[in-house]
Amino acid sequence: MASNPNYCDITPEIEALAAMALKNSSIDPEDYVRYDVKRGLRDLNGKGVLAGLTEVSDIVAKKVVDGKEIPCEGKLYYRGVDVEELVGGALKEGRFGFEETAYLLLLGRLPNAQELASFQEQLSYYRSLPNNFVRDVILKAPSHDIMNSLARSVLNLASYDDRADDISLPNVMRQCVQLIALFPMLAVYGYQAWNYKSGSSLYIHAPRPELSAAENILSLLRADSSYSFWEAHVLDICLILHAEHGGGNNSTFTTHVVTSSGTDTYSCMAAALASLKGPKHGGANIKVVRMFEDLKAHVRDWKDEDEVRAYLQALLDKRAFDRAGLIYGMGHAVYSLSDPRANLFKHFVEKLSQEKGRTEEYELYSLVARLGPELISGERTMYKGVSANVDFYSGFVYHMLDLPLELYTPLFAMARIAGWSAHRMEELINMSKIIRPAYRYVGEHQNYVPMEGR
Structure with a gap:
């Protein structure tokens, strides 16, 4: 709550402004076509405008046959290594x-084994916060939005870094490893601070140096720091799959744009967090997850294909859930x-559902994953196919x-900080100009009128 009771008020004057x-x-949408502007840096077919080069990762969704690009089964490579491998x-x-x-x-x-062990030791070495940081930063004015809390903590870390503005490669490497x-x-501490403010017990566990990132998160x-082998491994897979996804996704592009200005690592990562926070x-x-909760509340028999199909059709017709006309988790x-x-x-979700006794829910997810693309392709003109994406399963x-x-979103950030770090250093190594696209002015010019004449 804000200390000033009027702090969040939207006055009639503000409404008028x-x-x-x-x-x-308000710009006429037709102007984007008229001036051949790629709105959202994508063409009318959804293909992104080429804005840079990267060696960090490669996303393959099409192949060339007889000189034409056609959709293919998706592949993702980190530095040329297939993520499946x-x-x-x-x-x-x-x-x-x-x-x-x-x-x-x-x-x-x-x-190799020795290099990985050394890198893990570096992560353990840097896995400690400055003295009183939890008390002075995280526990003060906790936010229900943990992404905001995380961004604030990242920015505050700059106050404890005597070399915060040093963008030499060794120092940025140190800062990135530290943030990972x-x-x-x-x-997690940000969440626990908010939970405590909401009336729950407060417990702050110290990280254990011998544990992996996934194990330490759990x-x-x-409260009892316990977890099963399979829980930790599935979470580890989540971190791997979310660690990187090309230079064109919104938060990674933000990382490149902000880095190109010559700013510090903490400001750069806070900007990336702000981007990732968006729904x-x-x-x-x-x-x-919320869509499935609504589905389970309105569908009596989860195995009845006709009943599930009717609910999904209602989603597309803007008659169910948030009435946005979307089946969430479908398409990319x-x-x-x-x-x-x-x-x-x-495959791993199925195994975890068996361990947790939630196979019926997994079967429901599988049914929606099969029916959703059929209904979407039947409803809309598609420039490419549609299928379940990683978000479809990660929430479950x-x-x-x-x-x-x-x-949920901070977990995404815990993984993607690795990719952001790689892209930040790639931009620093190859940076020559600040990234600055052009915007065309489409308004009217007007004459200045003195105050007494308005």
């Missing part, structure tokens, strides 16, 4: 893979036939892990 801004700032290799060897993934993204190649190590603590969050980007899995800006992260995830996983809804 907003109405005036709406009247005088990255996940499979860690599981086969019985270890956690996020740390290896972070190393690969930051350094450009897979580590600290994000789970900052987010250990920090739960069109990092908050999608929350929408999926790049992938068409399949999202490789969702395909990879599905977090729900099965008993993770609070408030931490």
Whole structure:
């Protein structure tokens, strides 16, 4: 709550100012076509405008046949390594893979055993907050929005860094490794501070140096610090699959844009967090969970295809849930036939649902994943295919892990900080000009009128 009772009031005068801004700032949508402006930096077919080059990751959704691009099964590569092989290799060897993934993204190649052990030691070394940081920053004025809390904590860390503005590569590497190590603590402690303010008990566990990032997240969050082997491994897979996704996604592009100005690492990562917080980007899995809760409340028989299909049709017809006309978790800006992260995830989600005794819910998710694309393609003209994306399953996983809804998007950030860090350093290494696209003025010129004449 704000200390000033009028702090959040929207006065009639403010309403009038907003109405005036709406009247005088609305651009005719046809102007974007008239001036050949790629609205949202995408063409009419949804293809992104080429704005840069990267070696960090590659997203494959099309192949060339007879000189023409056609949709294909999606693939995702981190530094040229298939993410499926990255996940499979860690599981086969019985270890956690996020740390290896972070190393690969930051350094450009897979580590050997000694290099990985050294990198894990560095993460453990930096996994400690400044003295009294929890008391002076996190516990003061906690926010119900943990993304805001996380961004504030990141910005405050600059006050404790004597080299905050040093953008030399060694210093930025140190800051990035430090933030990769600290994000789970900052987010979980932020949630616990808000929970405490809401009347729950407060407990602050210290991270354990021998644990992986996934294990530490569960250990920090739960009152008894307990977790099962499979819970930690599924969460680790979540972190791997969310760690990176090309330079064009909104938060990573933000990282490039902000880095190109020469600003510090803390400001850059706070900007990326602000981007990820948006429901069109990092908050999608929350929408999926809430949609399924509504579905379960209105569909009596989860195995009745006709009943489930009728609900999904009602979603598309804007008659159900939030009446937005969307089946959340379906479709992706790049992938068409399949999202490789969702395909990879599905197997592990099924295993976790068996461990948690929630196989009926998993079967319901599978049914929606099959029916959704059929209904969408029958309703709308599609320039590409549609399929379940990674957000379709990740919210269900977090729900099965008993993770609070408030931490769903911060969990995305705990993973994506690895990719942001790789892109920040790539921009610094190759930076020559500040990123500055052009905007065309389409308003009218007007003469200045002295005050007495208005």
